Each structure stands twice: as C-alpha cells, then as structure tokens.
Amino acid sequence: MKMMRGIALPLAFFAAVMVAWQYGAGWAHIPPQLLPPPSAVLRTIADMHPLLLQHTLPTALGFVASFALASVLGFVLGAALTASWQLRQAIYPHIVLFQLTPKIAVAPLFIIWLGVGLLSTVTLAVFLSFFPVLIGTVSGLTGTDPSSLRLCRSLTATPWQTFRYVRLPYALPHIFDGLKIAATMSITGLILGEFVAAQAGLGYVVLFASSLGETRLLLAAVAFLCLMGLALYGLVAGLQRLAMSVLHEQSLPL
Amino acid sequence: MSTPPDTALQPRQRTVAIILPLVSAGLLLVFWQAVVNGTRIPEAILPGPLVVIAELLASLPQLLAEARVTVLDSLIAFAVATMVGVALATCFTFSATLRDAVHPNLVIVQLIPKIAFAPLFVVWLGVDAPSRVAFATFLSFFPVALSTATGLAATDINALQLCRSLGASRWQTFAAVRVPFALGHFFAGLKIATTLVFIGVVVGEFISSNAGLGHYVILASASGATAKIFAGLIALSLCGLALYGTVAGAERLLLRWWWE
Numbered sequence: 001m002k003m004m005r006g007i008a009l010p011l012a013f014f015a016a017v018m019v020a021w022q023y024g025a026g027w028a029h030i031p032p033q034l035l036p037p038p039s040a041v042l043r044t045i046a047d048m049h050p051l052l053l054q055h056t057l058p059t060a061l062g063f064v065a066s067f068a069l070a071s072v073l074g075f076v077l078g079a080a081l082t083a084s085w086q087l088r089q090a091i092y093p094h095i096v097l098f099q100l101t102p103k104i105a106v107a108p109l110f111i112i113w114l115g116v117g118l119l120s121t122v123t124l125a126v127f128l129s130f131f132p133v134l135i136g137t138v139s140g141l142t143g144t145d146p147s148s149l150r151l152c153r154s155l156t157a158t159p160w161q162t163f164r165y166v167r168l169p170y171a172l173p174h175i176f177d178g179l180k181i182a183a184t185m186s187i188t189g190l191i192l193g194e195f196v197a198a199q200a201g202l203g204y205v206v207l208f209a210s211s212l213g214e215t216r217l218l219l220a221a222v223a224f225l226c227l228m229g230l231a232l233y234g235l236v237a238g239l240q241r242l243a244m245s246v247l248h249e250q251s252l253p254l
Numbered sequence: 255m256s257t258p259p260d261t262a263l264q265p266r267q268r269t270v271a272i273i274l275p276l277v278s279a280g281l282l283l284v285f286w287q288a289v290v291n292g293t294r295i296p297e298a299i300l301p302g303p304l305v306v307i308a309e310l311l312a313s314l315p316q317l318l319a320e321a322r323v324t325v326l327d328s329l330i331a332f333a334v335a336t337m338v339g340v341a342l343a344t345c346f347t348f349s350a351t352l353r354d355a356v357h358p359n360l361v362i363v364q365l366i367p368k369i370a371f372a373p374l375f376v377v378w379l380g381v382d383a384p385s386r387v388a389f390a391t392f393l394s395f396f397p398v399a400l401s402t403a404t405g406l407a408a409t410d411i412n413a414l415q416l417c418r419s420l421g422a423s424r425w426q427t428f429a430a431v432r433v434p435f436a437l438g439h440f441f442a443g444l445k446i447a448t449t450l451v452f453i454g455v456v457v458g459e460f461i462s463s464n465a466g467l468g469h470y471v472i473l474a475s476a477s478g479a480t481a482k483i484f485a486g487l488i489a490l491s492l493c494g495l496a497l498y499g500t501v502a503g504a505e506r507l508l509l510r511w512w513w514e
Contacts, residue, residue, distance in 0.1 A: 102456055109483055210374065
C-alpha cells in the first residue's frame with residue numbers, strides 16, 4: 001500500500017502537470033511559439049527524429065569519452081593524493097576551494113586552446129566532472145574505519161591487501177557519489193560546450209532552435225537531453241550496485 | 255563530502271596544513287611564469303601570472319562595473335530561490351500527500367542537465383536581466399528545496415514525541431523543534447545554491463547579454479584577449495567565493511546564536 005502510494009502519487013502529479021500544460025496553455029492564450037503543448041513536442045520528436053538522433057551521436061560519444069576520462073583521472077589522482085598526508089595538505093584545499101567557483105566560466109579558454117568542436121567540448125566536460133570523482137575518492141579512501149585498519153596491521157596485511165579488501169570497499173559509496181555527480185556534470189559541460197563552441201550535438205540544436213524561435217524543436221532536443229541524463233545516472237547507479245556486490249562478496253578471502 | 259575527515263590535528267600539523275597549500279600555490283605560479291618565459295608561448299594562448307595581474311589591475315574599474323551587474327542578478331536569484339525553496343519545503347512538512355506527490359519529481363528534475371533550458375528562458379523573457387535571473391533561480395531552487403525538506407523531515411523523533419506530550423501545536427513544533435534541527439541541511443542546500451546562481455547568471459550572460467562578467471569573458475575570448483579572460487575568471491571566482499563565505503559565516507553565527 002505504501003509502495004503503491006510512493007509510485008502512484010508522483011506519477012499522478014507528473015500527469016497533472018502535463019495535462020495542465022497541454023490544456024492550460026491554450027486556455028490562457030499563451031502563444032504556441034512560446035509554450036507549445038506536450039502533444040506538439042511529441043509530434044516534433046516523431047517528425048524530426050532523424051535530425052535529433054543524428055545530433056545525439058556526437059553528444060553521446062562526447063559523454064562516453066569525457067565520463068570515462070574523468071572517472072579514471074579522478075580516481076587515480078585521488079588515490080595518489082591519499083598516499084601522502086603532506087601531498088594531500090598541499091593540494092586538496094585548492095581543489096575544495098576550486099569546487100566552489102563557477103568553473104563553467106572557463107569554457108571560452110578551451111575554445112581558444114582547442115578550437116571549436118568535439119575536442120574542446122569533451123575537455124570542458126572532463127574538466128567539470130573530474131573534480132567530484134577526485135573529491136569522492138579522497139574522502140572515501142581517507143575515511144576508512146580506524147579499527148579496521150588496526151586489524152589489518154595486526155594481521156600483517158600488505159598495503160595492497162589493505163587497499164583492496166578494506167579501504168576500497170569502504171570508499172566505494174563515496175566514489176560512486178562522486179561518479180553520479182560527474183555523470184550530470186559531464187553532460188552539463190558538453191551542453192555548455194555545444195552552446196558556445198560546436199556545430200553539432202543536442203546542445204547546438206537547442207541553441208539553434210532558440211535563435212529561430214522554434215520552441216517545439218528546442219523542447220524536443222531538451223527532452224532528448226533529459227532522457228539521456230537520466231539514463232546515464234541510472235547506468236552509474238546500476239554499476240554501483242554491481243561493484244558493491246562483487247567487491248563485498250570477495251572482500252574477505254578466508 | 256567537502257573535507258576529508260583528518261580528525262584531531264596536532265598544533266604543529268595545523269601550521270603545516272596552512273603553510274603547505276600556500277607553498278604549493280606559490281610554486282604553481284612560479285612554474286607557470288617560468289614556462290611562459292622559457293617556452294615563448296604566445297600571450298594570446300597562455301599569458302603569465304604577471305601579465306594577468308597587470309591586466310587585472312588595469313581593467314579593475316571595468317571589472318568592478320561588470321561584477322556589479324553579475325552579482326546583483328545573482329543575489330536576486332539567490333534570494334528568490336531561497337524563499338521559494340524554503341516555502342515549498344515548509345509546505346511538505348504540513349502535507350504528507352503533497353510531499354509524496356512532488357518530492358520524487360523534484361529528485362528526478364535534480365538529475366537532469368538543467369543547463370539545457372537556458373535558451374528557453376531567452377525565448378520566454380528576452381535577452382535582458384529577467385531571463386538570466388529566472389534561469390539562475392531555476393538552477394538553484396532545487397538544492398535549497400530538497401535539502402530543507404530533508405532537514406525538516408530529519409527531526410529527532412524523541413523531540414517530536416516530547417512536543418506531542420507537551421501539547422505543542424503543529425506550528426509551535428515547527429518553529430521550536432523542526433527549524434533548528436533543519437538548519438544544517440538548509441545551509442548545505444544554500445551553499446550549493448551559491449555556486450549554482452553564479453553558474454546560471456554566467457551561462458545566461460554567455461548566450462545573451464551585453465553586460466556582466468560572463469559577457470566580459472566571452473567578448474575577451476572573441477577578440478583573443480586571453481589575459482582579459484583570466485582577469486574575468488578571477489573576478490568571477492572571487493564573487494562566487496565571497497557569496498559562499500557569507501553564507502558559511504551566517505551559518506556559524508546563526509547556529510551558535512540558536513544553540514546558546
């Protein structure tokens with residue numbers, strides 16, 4: 001009963017918003033150029049899906065490249081920072097401080113350095129999404145339960161064994177928190193990159209449609225981006241479950 | 255997840271923890287200047303720190319004027335997002351049905367790349383400040399609403415039972431118990447919002463505007479004035495950090511005052 005309520009109520013609310021949008025816009029005489037009803041957006045998706053799919057490809061490729069790079073870089077550098085207390089004290093405060101600035105504004109620098117195209121959009125996406133992975137890795141790996149570490153020492157575990165069977169499993173939830181933020185940040189970076197420095201991709205379609213006042217196409221491309229974002233988040237959440245079950249099942253080879 | 259739990263630093267370690275970041279920042283600047291001097295990278299690609307500082311000082315009046323526009327838009331968006339977010343979260347505590355219907359949708363909206371909506375605000379509200387303020391409000395409202403709702407729902411169950419047995423009204427319970435318990439979460443949401451309002455305003459200034467630091471940076475990049483880009487980015491970062499610092503300071507003051 002509680003489950004049903006937890007699913008039915010949000011869906012009902014979503015449906016109510018859609019119905020209000022579909023009929024309310026016409027009733028309030030909002031011109032369809034400003035706010036086309038959902039049915040018109042769906043029709044545009046059906047009519048224009050070749051164009052939309054064609055522009056989904058560069059965005060999706062950019063995502064795979066940037067998310068993979070940011071995950072590996074963030075994890076490796078984060079793990080390296082946990083190796084030495086001094087190194088961490090020297091570098092980590094800058095990273096935390098840097099996280100608080102509107103980093104997205106560096107986009108024009110990447111255009112100057114790398115030109116207009118996939119290379120600069122991917123670099124911007126890596127730049128934005130790498131920090132959350134690094135911070136997640138550092139806070140996860142340094143947050144191991146001290147008594148577990150003492151146990152490892154008294155069992156004379158090697159540093160690698162301690163890392164593999166204790167530190168890493170403890171850190172995984174933090175690392176995946178970072179990865180989840182990174183999934184959203186990397187698609188955000190790609191979209192902004194495509195706004196300011198690309199001639200392809202869904203972000204480019206959004207900006208192009210807005211300059212023509214084609215709100216239906218704009219919303220259709222935004223819908224594609226939203227679905228993509230949610231799918232990627234779901235993928236990372238699924239990977240987390242997989243990784244947790246694998247690591248925890250084998251965590252103590254007795 | 256902002257700080258690693260390096261618990262209980264010794265006084266000497268604490269001094270080292272302050273000196274090391276300063277040393278590393280100094281080394282980075284020296285290295286950057288040395289690279290620029292040694293390799294003759296054109297200034298349009300990578301200006302050295304000295305050139306950037308000179309540019310920062312030379313353009314200070316213009317930077318301040320542009321910063322005024324960006325900061326004002328950001329502050330309005332921040333205030334509106336805070337009020338709407340807190341109002342919605344408050345409604346959640348008084349109606350479980352509303353919360354169950356709306357909250358999961360907010361969580362999903364939080365996961366979509368909301369930046370894609372920026373051009374829509376331009377179509378709706380034009381190229382002036384209202385569209386940027388509205389977009390920045392849209393970006394920063396969600397963390398405030400979600401964190402505040404989490405905080406208000408996380409009240410210690412014993413405290414709530416105590417309220418009930420003392421015959422406190424729902425409103426009294428809210429003001430005297432739920433709000434103080436929620437303050438930590440509320441401020442966590444506000445801190446995320448401080449970064450997001452600046453991102454919203456700057457993205458708006460990138461795609462449509464004729465003033466503000468985002469416009470300054472985009473204009474500098476169009477003319478290949480890389481030192482100006484760096485100067486604009488530094489000014490922008492300082493604005494972002496100042497707002498974050500203000501919120502963090504307000505949190506400390508308020509929490510101390512409340513718990514005393």
